[in-house]
Every structure is written in C-alpha cells, then in structure tokens.
Amino acid sequence: MTKKITIHTLGPTGTNCEKAASKWFADNNIEGDIVLHQTLEIAVKTIENSDTDLLLGCAVYPDLHNIVFENLPRLKLIDSFIMPTIEMVLASRGQETLATFATHPAPRSLVSHLAPVFVNSNAAAALACAAGEADACITTAVAAEANNLTVLENFGPVPMCFTIHSTHNFQPNYRELN
CATH class of the missing domain: 3.40.190.10 (Periplasmic binding protein-like II)
Known part of the structure; x- marks a missing residue:
C-alpha cells in the first residue's frame, strides 16, 4: 500500500x-x-x-x-x-484615498506609487487589506474576491x-x- x-x-x-x-x-x-x-x-x-x-x-x-x-x-x-499564476491584482476596500498597500515582497515592484506593508503571502495581503491594515494590496484575484475587495488593476497571470x-x-x- x-x-x-x-x-x-x-x-x-x-x-x-x-x-x-x-x-x-x-x-x-x-x-x-x-x-x-x-x-x-x-x-x-x-x-x-x-x-x-x-x-x-x-x-x-x-x-x-x-x-x-x-x-x-x-x-x-x-x-x-x-x-x-492566478491573475495578480491591485485591490482595495473601495476607498478613494490610497497611501499604503499590503504585499508579499516578491510582487512589490508592481506598484511604485504607494508605501508597502510587507506580509507573508499574496493571500495574506488580501486579508491585511480587508482588515484595514493597508489601503490596498497586491494579491490574487481569488483572494481579492474571497475578501470582497475591489480590483483596481489586473496584472494578469504570470x-x-x-x-x-x-x-x-x-x-x-x-x-x-x-
């Protein structure tokens, strides 16, 4: 066996x-x-x-x-x-003002106009954003949807x-x- x-x-x-x-x-x-x-x-x-x-x-x-x-x-x-990969996205809770974004260190360079808040994974970034620990996040489309986030930019699969x-x-x- x-x-x-x-x-x-x-x-x-x-x-x-x-x-x-x-x-x-x-x-x-x-x-x-x-x-x-x-x-x-x-x-x-x-x-x-x-x-x-x-x-x-x-x-x-x-x-x-x-x-x-x-x-x-x-x-x-x-x-x-x-x-x-799953489509990589920049997502937020839907607010207009963005200053920070949660991100795993690997895709950090996809966004240059916001201050990074580092987390352990792309899915953890969505959780951090949903919890208000960052204004936006780089995450997977799946994690954005699971956390009711609004997709601001879709970078596609990598x-x-x-x-x-x-x-x-x-x-x-x-x-x-x-």
Whole structure:
C-alpha cells in the first residue's frame, strides 16, 4: 500500500502555491493532501525527516535560496514546473484615498506609487487589506474576491516556476505512482 503524499506550502488559502500544489498532484495523477503554512520557512521545518511529505516553493520566493542551502543535508530538489499564476491584482476596500498597500515582497515592484506593508503571502495581503491594515494590496484575484475587495488593476497571470523538495528519506517514487 502506497502512503499518501502531503505537500506543505505557503498559505493561507488562495495562494499561487496552493494552486500549484493542486496542479502537481493532478499532473502526476496522485491524490494527496495540501497543508498551508504562514511561511515556507515554517513549512520546511514540519517535513523534518518525513518519507511522504514534500515542500512546494516558488522560484521568486525571496528566501528560497536560504531554504535550499540551509537544509542541503536533509532536502533535495526533485521536481519543478512552470504554471501561470492566478491573475495578480491591485485591490482595495473601495476607498478613494490610497497611501499604503499590503504585499508579499516578491510582487512589490508592481506598484511604485504607494508605501508597502510587507506580509507573508499574496493571500495574506488580501486579508491585511480587508482588515484595514493597508489601503490596498497586491494579491490574487481569488483572494481579492474571497475578501470582497475591489480590483483596481489586473496584472494578469504570470508564468511562474514552482519547485518540489523532499527529504532524503522520501520513499514514494511519484513518477511510478501514475
């Protein structure tokens, strides 16, 4: 009996990483679980020496290089793929005056006329905006809609590379599970 694979990645729900994890399972014809974490740094600690857990990262995640090299003795890169992100948008609560915007550091350069308030993910940016912690946000269209935000500008989907990492103890050969 094959053990069920779990992918750990960036949350909360509505992130491009969550979408990418679902795509990886579908593309490899695998049923598995997705666990969302506040940061990838937290996610990598949860897989420890697991033989069934994976980490899904995004190539533009600001500290992916640190995650890779700091965990080199126990992690290995086993796959990568390109997927268009969910449409990236600038959204607000609908107010006219904007001074700040919540953003994950990666897409920060999409907006230059507002002061950034940094958060851990694009979906977290929508939550921060909805809670009034920033006037606007760079987020996914899914997260904007889920938080009843008004889209001010749609940057569209962005072709993005996602990476799959396992521990050296990872047992299932997912390529043979198809």
